[in-house]
Amino acid sequence: MTTKATNIHFHEGDITREERWGSLNTTGCTLWFTGLSASGKSTIACALEQVLVQRKVHCFRLDGDNIRMGLNNNLGFSAEDRAENIRRIGEVSKLFADSGCVTLSSFISPYTKDRDAARKFHEDAGLKFFEVFVDASLEVCEQRDPKGLYKKARAGEIKGFTGIDDPYEAPTNAELILKPGDDPLEDCVVQCVEFLEKQGIVPAE
Amino acid sequence: MTTKATNIHFHEGDITREERWGSLNTTGCTLWFTGLSASGKSTIACALEQVLVQRKVHCFRLDGDNIRMGLNNNLGFSAEDRAENIRRIGEVSKLFADSGCVTLSSFISPYTKDRDAARKFHEDAGLKFFEVFVDASLEVCEQRDPKGLYKKARAGEIKGFTGIDDPYEAPTNAELILKPGDDPLEDCVVQCVEFLEKQGIVPAE
Numbered sequence: 001m002t003t004k005a006t007n008i009h010f011h012e013g014d015i016t017r018e019e020r021w022g023s024l025n026t027t028g029c030t031l032w033f034t035g036l037s038a039s040g041k042s043t044i045a046c047a048l049e050q051v052l053v054q055r056k057v058h059c060f061r062l063d064g065d066n067i068r069m070g071l072n073n074n075l076g077f078s079a080e081d082r083a084e085n086i087r088r089i090g091e092v093s094k095l096f097a098d099s100g101c102v103t104l105s106s107f108i109s110p111y112t113k114d115r116d117a118a119r120k121f122h123e124d125a126g127l128k129f130f131e132v133f134v135d136a137s138l139e140v141c142e143q144r145d146p147k148g149l150y151k152k153a154r155a156g157e158i159k160g161f162t163g164i165d166d167p168y169e170a171p172t173n174a175e176l177i178l179k180p181g182d183d184p185l186e187d188c189v190v191q192c193v194e195f196l197e198k199q200g201i202v203p204a205e
Numbered sequence: 206m207t208t209k210a211t212n213i214h215f216h217e218g219d220i221t222r223e224e225r226w227g228s229l230n231t232t233g234c235t236l237w238f239t240g241l242s243a244s245g246k247s248t249i250a251c252a253l254e255q256v257l258v259q260r261k262v263h264c265f266r267l268d269g270d271n272i273r274m275g276l277n278n279n280l281g282f283s284a285e286d287r288a289e290n291i292r293r294i295g296e297v298s299k300l301f302a303d304s305g306c307v308t309l310s311s312f313i314s315p316y317t318k319d320r321d322a323a324r325k326f327h328e329d330a331g332l333k334f335f336e337v338f339v340d341a342s343l344e345v346c347e348q349r350d351p352k353g354l355y356k357k358a359r360a361g362e363i364k365g366f367t368g369i370d371d372p373y374e375a376p377t378n379a380e381l382i383l384k385p386g387d388d389p390l391e392d393c394v395v396q397c398v399e400f401l402e403k404q405g406i407v408p409a410e
Contacts, residue, residue: 007410008394010255023258050215053228058263060304070326071296074289084279091276092297099265101304121275189213205212 017098017126026058026100027201030093030122031192033106034115034171035134036163037149038141040180040188044134045106047189052102057202059102062089067107077160083114090118097127102201110168128199132192133174138163140181222303222331231263231305232406235298235327236397238311239320239376240339241368242354243346245385245393249339250311252394257307262407264307267294272312282365288319295323302332307406315373333404337397338379343368345386 021027031048033041042063052059068075072088075081086109096103109115115131122129141163142150153161160166176195178188196202226232236253238246247268257264273280277293280286291314301308314320320336327334346368347355358366365371381400383393401407 008256008391008398009259010252010394014251015255015258020258024261024263026263046219047215050220051213053220053225054214056229058229058231058305060300062300066300066303070299071293088276088293092300094275095265095267095271095297096301096304098271099301099306100263101306186213189215193213
């Protein structure tokens with residue numbers, strides 16, 4: 001068969017991360033948002049995603065909506081399945097970061113052990129992992145309760161609910177701490193953007 | 206706390222795929238390379254990745270190296286685990302395609318059922334999935350045998366090896382068929398690039 005002469009160049013073996021990131025003018029990393037249910041993780045990540053996309057930063061958000069319905073639709077809520085849930089998300093975040101994407105992973109992820117494992121996946125691969133503690137108090141979250149989950153947990157209709165009858169282990173080494181109970185959403189987003197600018201992930205405007 | 210006045214705009218709710226792809230000037234999709242072991246899937250995908258990156262196309266390659274060692278490191282080679290292996294890869298490919306990435310997934314994926322499921326994940330999400338059949342004959346692959354796997358399979362040291370004692374179900378509806386036994390690598394890569402140009406995924410040069 002014949003193919004038209006096209007300008008095709010390649011070398012043997014894998015392209016390096018430096019080649020890929022350099023050519024695409026991108027710097028991959030993962031921002032891992034952790035916090036109680038209704039603390040504002042996804043709201044902040046969602047607003048941040050918009051700001052980054054406006055700035056032409058390749059980014060992608062992983063959250064319950066696109067993970068629990070797909071990749072992790074064969075996992076339940078046993079201790080084992082919860083750990084596997086976060087493990088898989090950590091691995092997928094790492095792949096996205098490796099691709100050059102600013103990955104916004106937004107999950108309650110209540111256990112230090114699981115978050116530390118996700119961090120280790122990244123660091124072992126030479127990738128940056130930033131833990132963002134979305135630090136809203138249980139009182140604030142329970143008052144918001146947009147899906148009525150805290151109410152059900154208090155009534156015993158949901159078992160093992162983080163903050164009620166299952167612990168939330170607050171990060172002690174988070175790179176960024178947001179206070180959505182005190183600061184308006186816009187301030188939280190600005191703090192994320194400024195953090196990414198300072199890290200050299202996103203060019204300052 | 207105070208934050209400097211930064212140019213921050215966002216709306217409520219999720220950013221749409223159109224907003225993301227439009228702003229990043231990208232079109233996500235998955236190219237799913239299937240074929241026998243040693244058929245040349247990864248070699249072609251690897252060379253294609255380099256060409257796309259040179260053209261500033263955001264792309265990423267998923268293959269055994271970055272999947273079996275990470276996300277799927279808790280899966281073996283039972284029939285059930287093989288299906289789960291491809292299911293997870295299909296879901297992750299879908300996420301990458303959704304992000305705006307040209308996803309190059311390169312796995313033997315011998316069963317039609319599993320490949321069709323991966324296709325369905327994409328199509329249900331409104332994403333394009335292109336099956337690329339890397340059609341090298343068993344004879345060609347067995348002669349190459351870079352890792353000595355066919356030899357071991359013939360000797361009975363590896364059980365359930367695709368093409369030897371486990372079937373390879375060739376695609377009947379692949380969008381692109383490559384013949385790396387007949388055509389040199391460069392021609393196979395050109396065919397992929399021209400296909401992506403024709404599909405409007407990659408701008409013609």
